[in-house]
Amino acid sequence: MRALIYKSTGSWYIARGEDGQLYNARVKGSFKVEGLTSTNPIAVGDEVNLNPEDEADNVATITDIHDRRNYIARTSPHNKNKHHIVASNIDQTLLFATLKDPKTSQGFLDRFLVSAEAYHVPAILVFNKSDLFRKKEQELYDELWNMYTAIGYTVLKISLKQGEGIEELKTLLQDKTTLVSGHSGVGKSTFINHLFPDMELKTQEVSGWSGKGLHTTTYAEMFDLPFNGKIIDTPGIREFGLVDISRQELSHYFPEMRALLNNCQFNNCQHINEPGCAVKAAVESGEIAESRFFSYYNILESIDAKSY
Incomplete structure (x- = not known):
């Protein structure tokens, strides 16, 4: 049956089958290395074919991967010569940034935007912690807003702490698959918790699967939004290494x-x-x-x- 990858931990995957059921899935050995240059042969957002093995435990084998519409990759954190696919088949990406505590550098923003452009994924810049803005931060935000909107990007200012700008952001997520990224500490996880106030529901679904003891923040994971759409949470990125981009292009x-x-x-x-x-x-x-x-x-x- 056809299925969608919701979580990947390297060797085990969580996939939702077209029957609506969540499966703990593994890759067939030969499939894992065949002609693939990335550190992860399968990524969150991939559409695959599943062969259920043990229906009692919802265990299945991944037999095939469908062509990707697009994906975003970065240099592998473990091997600078290889690339790691962050997520695939996405409609847009939200990059969370802050101008204070911590300050996100423009260099990081621009590297991320270059990667989004290279992989044909529309990017939205979200500046959180506007409640901390003083004159200096507000002036910098205005400058960045003018600069990025002039070249076609959507730029938003929000305060998760004060609930400012969240409804506007939710509207942008509706009916789309969105990748959420950014440094640790910029409010990415807080935002996702805000979207799922009953986080127990979120974790209950996958309790008992093979990777239960793993740190959930280490891997990308997809969730179904309560208002139509999907969101992919990624671990906090310290730097964004570009791959497969030449000086010429x-x-x-x-x-x-x-x-x-x-x-x-x-x-x-x-x-x-x-x-x-x-x-x-x-x-x-x-x-x-x-x-x-x-x-x-x-x-x-x-x-x-x-x-x-």
């Missing part, structure tokens, strides 16, 4: 640069020292934000360091 994942690439004098322009560069001219005229160009430059340098 990086500028394509900055929307404001992408719009100008045909105006550069050289087809292979990397927008650093080349003459007749439309991107550098746009930075100088203020059409492209200087801070976004610095993010581009820093990412470009990091790709070089890895000898892509």
Whole structure:
């Protein structure tokens, strides 16, 4: 039968079959390595075929994986030369950030946005803890809001503590599969708890499965929203390592640069020292934000360091 992967812990998976039942599923040995370059052959959000083995314990074998519509990957936290698929078949991603306690760097935001662009996943920036904003933070938020909305991103300000902006955010989640990401401490888990006030229901469903003793925050996990839609919770990400992006194509994942690439004098322009560069001219005229160009430059340098 067809099924959807709700949780992956590396060797065991939780899958919901088309019969509505949750199964503890394993991968057939040969399937695990065949032609796969990621550290995880199956990710949360994958559609698979299941072969039920033991109906009493709801144990099944995964026999096949269906083509992915899209996915988001990062460098593996355990092996920098491999990539790890965070989640697949997603409609959008929410990146939680904070401007205070802790402060999320713009470099981290931009790396994440580049990855979302590369994998064709619309991204929404959510700045939490607006109750901590003083004049300095509010000015920075206004600056970021102007910069990111001008290039096509949705940017929201919320306070989970005071309940500000939550209903607007819920509306954006309706009828969609959404990946939620961000550093630890930015309010991601608090938000998910807010969506599921009765968290016992959330954990009860999977009690008794093979990975019961594992730390739930280590792995991505998908939940059905009470108002139609699905949400995928990911562990807190310290850094976001980009994969499979060359120096040549990086500028394509900055929307404001992408719009100008045909105006550069050289087809292979990397927008650093080349003459007749439309991107550098746009930075100088203020059409492209200087801070976004610095993010581009820093990412470009990091790709070089890895000898892509």
